[in-house]
Amino acid sequence: MKQTDNKALSLKTLNKSNVWDLQENDIFRLWEAAEKDADIKDNSRHYIGIIKSAFDMEEVKLDKPEIVKKYEDRGFKVGVLKTDESTKIKWAIKKRPILRVTDLTYENIRHITTAKLLEVIDRNFGGGWDSLSQSIQDIIESGFDISTTTLPKERLRKPGGMYEKKVDDGFDVLEIPKGMWVEAIFAKAKPAVERPRMKFDEIDEDVEKEDDDDYPEIEDHYNDPDEDDDAFDEEKLTEESYRTTFETDPEDLNYEAESISDEYDE
Numbered sequence: 001m002k003q004t005d006n007k008a009l010s011l012k013t014l015n016k017s018n019v020w021d022l023q024e025n026d027i028f029r030l031w032e033a034a035e036k037d038a039d040i041k042d043n044s045r046h047y048i049g050i051i052k053s054a055f056d057m058e059e060v061k062l063d064k065p066e067i068v069k070k071y072e073d074r075g076f077k078v079g080v081l082k083t084d085e086s087t088k089i090k091w092a093i094k095k096r097p098i099l100r101v102t103d104l105t106y107e108n109i110r111h112i113t114t115a116k117l118l119e120v121i122d123r124n125f126g127g128g129w130d131s132l133s134q135s136i137q138d139i140i141e142s143g144f145d146i147s148t149t150t151l152p153k154e155r156l157r158k159p160g161g162m163y164e165k166k167v168d169d170g171f172d173v174l175e176i177p178k179g180m181w182v183e184a185i186f187a188k189a190k191p192a193v194e195r196p197r198m199k200f201d202e203i204d205e206d207v208e209k210e211d212d213d214d215y216p217e218i219e220d221h222y223n224d225p226d227e228d229d230d231a232f233d234e235e236k237l238t239e240e241s242y243r244t245t246f247e248t249d250p251e252d253l254n255y256e257a258e259s260i261s262d263e264y265d266e
Helices: 024-033 038-042 044-052 065-073 114-122 134-141 162-168 250-265
Strands: 055-059 077-082 088-095 144-152 172-178 181-189
Touching (some): 024 077, 024 088, 038 044, 044 055, 065 077, 114 172, 114 181, 144 162, 162 172, 162 181
Antiparallel strands (some): 055 088, 077 088, 144 181, 172 181
């Protein structure tokens, strides 16, 4: 999986996704580079909140060598984060490990390798793909293409079968024995897709048209007759034009006339 270039990141561009690309020393480096920025000083709690989404952070309230040594023995890096001109706080920072499937999130799923993913799944009590909750499966599939199959052990790697095709297509495989059968979980990282965002705030509402000629006039043909309609022509009026859809027997007409006449005579 392609990793973000850490050198291109800054504290201002840091978010809960790309922060997973950083290590402890990167945090101290980015913070030091941004110390003179007034915006950083005013929003230090915001940036610390982002860092805490991927790192364990503990304030070192008692700055003594033996205390610092205890943090370092636990895998923490200790350094100073300056929040303003007069305030310097010593922090112990440690990247959160991704050991269990419950450690996976939509923010970090694209920042681990396929091998790391399968290692985490394998730790889930050996239950296989179906043992994962639907929410965990959704998180994984947001960053990886997943396929599974369960076959007798001797048939799993049959030439020309699914196993061979998936491996040739770049998938990594986790095999989970289930008695005489084996479940194979195939995983392959999805390519990163940047979603375009519309920036309405960049629209300059004060911009006026400099020249009306630059905008073509739209012709209104709403009331124009349809091209298929023929123009009215009296010469085209024929007997057929007046033909009704009812065919009546002349004797019936005479009968109706006599009936009407009889009513008036009465």
